[in-house]
Amino acid sequence: MTTPTIELKPSASPLSDAEREAILASPGFGRHFTDHMVTIKWTEGRGWHEGQLVPYAPISLDPATNVLHYAQEIFEGLKAYRRPDGSVATFRPDQNALRFQRSARRLAMPELPVETFVEACDALVRQDKAWVPAHGGEESLYLRPFMIATEVGLGVKPANEYLFLVIASPAGAYFPGGVKPVSIWVSEDRVRAVPGGMGDAKTGGNYAASLLAQAEAAAKGCDQVCYLDAVEHKWVEELGGMNLYFVYGDKIVTPTLTGSILEGVTRDSLLTVARDLGYEAEEGRVSLDQWRRDAENGTLTEVFACGTAAVITPVGTVKLDGTQWQHSGGEPGEVTLRLRRALLDIQRGTADDKHGWMHQL
Ligand code: COI
Numbered sequence: 557m558t559t560p561t562i563e564l565k566p567s568a569s570p571l572s573d574a575e576r577e578a579i580l581a582s583p584g585f586g587r588h589f590t591d592h593m594v595t596i597k598w599t600e601g602r603g604w605h606e607g608q609l610v611p612y613a614p615i616s617l618d619p620a621t622n623v624l625h626y627a628q629e630i631f632e633g634l635k636a637y638r639r640p641d642g643s644v645a646t647f648r649p650d651q652n653a654l655r656f657q658r659s660a661r662r663l664a665m666p667e668l669p670v671e672t673f674v675e676a677c678d679a680l681v682r683q684d685k686a687w688v689p690a691h692g693g694e695e696s697l698y699l700r701p702f703m704i705a706t707e708v709g710l711g712v713k714p715a716n717e718y719l720f721l722v723i724a725s726p727a728g729a730y731f732p733g734g735v736k737p738v739s740i741w742v743s744e745d746r747v748r749a750v751p752g753g754m755g756d757a758k759t760g761g762n763y764a765a766s767l768l769a770q771a772e773a774a775a776k777g778c779d780q781v782c783y784l785d786a787v788e789h790k791w792v793e794e795l796g797g798m799n800l801y802f803v804y805g806d807k808i809v810t811p812t813l814t815g816s817i818l819e820g821v822t823r824d825s826l827l828t829v830a831r832d833l834g835y836e837a838e839e840g841r842v843s844l845d846q847w848r849r850d851a852e853n854g855t856l857t858e859v860f861a862c863g864t865a866a867v868i869t870p871v872g873t874v875k876l877d878g879t880q881w882q883h884s885g886g887e888p889g890e891v892t893l894r895l896r897r898a899l900l901d902i903q904r905g906t907a908d909d910k911h912g913w914m915h916q917l
Pocket of ligand 1: 632634796863864865866
């Protein structure tokens with residue numbers, strides 16, 4: 557694997573400082589983009605080309621470009637945080653780089669070297685540092701690395717050309733209510749991923765597959781859809797775009813990775829953060845019946861969702877056709893909030909980074 561360098565071709569921001577500051581005061585999620593992007597091409601025979609940091613702009617694609625027809629695409633999500641001294645750091649970018657390689661393998665795409673992935677993110681954040689929101693609030697800079705098949709043609713086969721890009725977007729809370737508990741509708745029929753499928757790869761197809769059930773959840777007044785396994789329709793897997801945790805007093809449990817669940821970096825980090833705080837933390841299979849029973853008998857004390865975008869978001873109401881229940885009286889639970897605070901303190905640089913997770917720029 558060759559390691560491409562990144563050539564800088566920046567230009568002045570099209571926005572004034574005042575316009576950028578107005579966006580940073582209330583960025584929402586995924587609505588505004590910074591001034592630059594990184595692009596790196598891959599072609600068969602040559603491999604990875606030199607990367608380029610260029611002004612953020614539309615990309616032009618032939619209508620017969622492979623990705624538009626057969627969805628050979630993968631992506632990542634990670635965040636850059638402003639620290640108390642004004643410097644900036646990203647959270648575990650190597651883990652996103654490694655997952656990007658696993659996703660690439662699953663979709664028969666070339667693997668980008670870990671150091672190139674990290675350097676591409678660093679180059680963009682360094683250039684657009686003014687877009688990293690101020691320290692102290694919920695906001696951060698969300699980075700979206702992704703790769704698409706760019707060969708032109710309608711043959712169904714792995715493409716012979718790809719484009720890797722990194723774009724960045726200032727981000728506030730993913731759910732408009734912030735840490736207010738979200739409501740969940742459990743889809744008992746539609747599934748997100750099947751054994752042997754692509755559920756553990758971060759590819760757009762999994763998110764496309766989740767949209768109809770997500771729309772059904774919204775029609776039932778819920779914020780997110782929750783998927784069960786595709787074989788027995790019994791075991792809890794994940795939400796449309798985030799992992800789940802169940803809190804049993806001093807013990808937290810997240811569904812075991814079965815191959816159809818995305819291996820979230822936040823999910824993984826919380827197993828460690830929870831143990832550091834003295835909780836028991838484990839992976840295990842949780843059935844829908846057990847979820848309902850333990851919520852009713854009070855042993856299941858809290859439930860929360862987690863992901864890069866969602867951070868840690870409490871789950872309030874859970875709905876199924878014909879029944880519903882609520883966690884923590886519809887308020888954020890104590891363990892959920894403690895874990896959230898502990899993780900954010902590491903990410904924002906106000907707590908000891910004892911696992912060496914922060915990548916300082
Ligand atoms: C992330 O958390 O980074 C994701 O990719 C999930 C998506 C719902 C924004």
